Amino acid sequence: MLLQQFINFLQLGSIYALAAISFSMVYGIAGLVNFAHGSVFTIAMYLLFYASTLLFKITSATWGVFVLSLMIASLGTSIVAILMERIAYKPLRNAPPISVVVSSVGVGMLLEYLALNLAGSKAKRMPNLIPDITIDIAGTTIPLFKIMIIVIAFIAMIILSLLVRKTQLGVAMRAVSQDKTAAAFMGIDSNRVITYSFIFGAVLATIAAGLYGSAYSIFAYNVGDTINWWSFIAAVLGGIGSIEGAVLGGFILGGINVIAPMVLPVSSYKDIVAFGVLIFVLLIKPTGLLGKNAAEKV
């Protein structure tokens, strides 16, 4: 029982963490609260759904379908993210930050309702993307997909942190996130770096969508809304622009989501607890758990 809850916590936490990193990529590097990110997640869900249903008609190799449909969906969401950046955000690079936020709200609304109109309002059921096997650990049966979700999420996070730390692109990304002007002096093309951050964000969101779809197979057009809020909250809770912070925030939210319903009489109070924790943390440390306290410039 306890082990099962612990696995549930790890599963939910790693999905949130991955979604929060994908949100934080754009947030940290382009300095933009991208309200359209939830819609990218929604589009990833639908692309995964259609791709895997089609592929299952041809073959029954589950892992092959999983990897292939993830690739197709990543390609699709990357194209959407690039177009979004080019059309809606790039003309506003020097505008006040708030107009970019409003523009992203518009894009988010457009994409979400486009998905609704094209795919219908009926809830869809994602096919099983991970083989339906259960395994025994110390007397409790645990479905394989839960463990695979945790493993895949961790692999994705490790690859991402290697990319950001070791490669030239990663160094450029960190430079742009710290200071755009100084990065430009060092010969870094910040526009290109920002485009890459949008692509990374889209691919990570697609992986998160694949894991989410394996965990809770039923979804509708508004699946991205909640994910958007939760990943925004996780990113801020951990500290804006910090990958470790996003992971920490994701796991804290996952923990609250698993523990609160066990302790509280009404399960829907868990939102209140989550926001209560968030507000409490921000009142004590206004830049998030792992965020750096920026010195005030006068």
Place this chain on the structure above:
Amino acid sequence: MITKRKNHLLGDVIPVIIIAAILIVLKEFKLISTSRLLILQYIGLYSIFVLGINMVNGYLGIFSLAHAGFMASGAYAAAISSKYFFKESWMFPLILLFGGLIAMLIGLIMSIPSFKAKGDYLAIITLGFSLIVQSFLQNWRFVGASKGINNVAKFTNIYWVYGCLLFAIIIVRKFINSKYGRSLKAIREDQVASELVSVDVKRAKTIAFAVSAFLIGISGALLVHLLGYTSPSAYGYTNIVDGLVMVYLGGMGSITGSIVGATLWQILIQTLKNLGTWRWVVGGGLLCVIMIFLTNGIFGNKELSDAIHAIRKYFSRSKTNKTISEETTK
């Protein structure tokens, strides 16, 4: 740019009076269908809502998402008061005042986090507040939990809506031209510098949040008594986004902009109704296009009275130019 605007109170009020006269003629002589009349009422009450949001998001320059929470508290407080205490229609002002005051109390509390937290972090705190209010209402049996309150008396009519709008415009106008109003703009431009010239930042923020919540609360009270029912689902994500869209569409820190933003967005939403869910696709795309081409909203931080002033100045200048040029040709 923090200049004391000349108090063209009359200049702002005259258009409202003209509009009111038109409304009376339209309604009493039945020149307008009931559905159109309903849209007019939506425009009026959302203008109040947007004026309230503009106090904090526009004049104070804080990215706050607390408006859904304020509107919910105002709406619920008013609905409860009209169901249990103020049952007669002549008590409607009391109901509105009660809704506004409860929202104002909550606004006073919500101003505390803004003393320390900044930017996106403050946005998250205010978002959290809005969603906590919604979640709380969803679980509170007394107010009908997720079903909400039904059979609220429909006291709102077009005169009440536009009366309240006039009242809201006067409040905002007076406030913005007062000492506190100017200190709000000073904080928006540079908080540290304004502290150095002895602006009481905490007090200014508290008052701004209180006035903002009061206006939003009144608009919520009007909405409940217009529709006759309310439920927690109306004060979630869509309400937050709606508010933001109307404020930034019209222009931050402009009374005229607030009203224009609310009017355009409500007309757009209502006229696109026969497009079904496609209207949100069109609306979202339009919003994006407007932001790209009119980055600061339609009015920016300008007012209609500024435009009149500018036109007058332009004509008088061109006249003097002409006389000068005539003199030089001689």
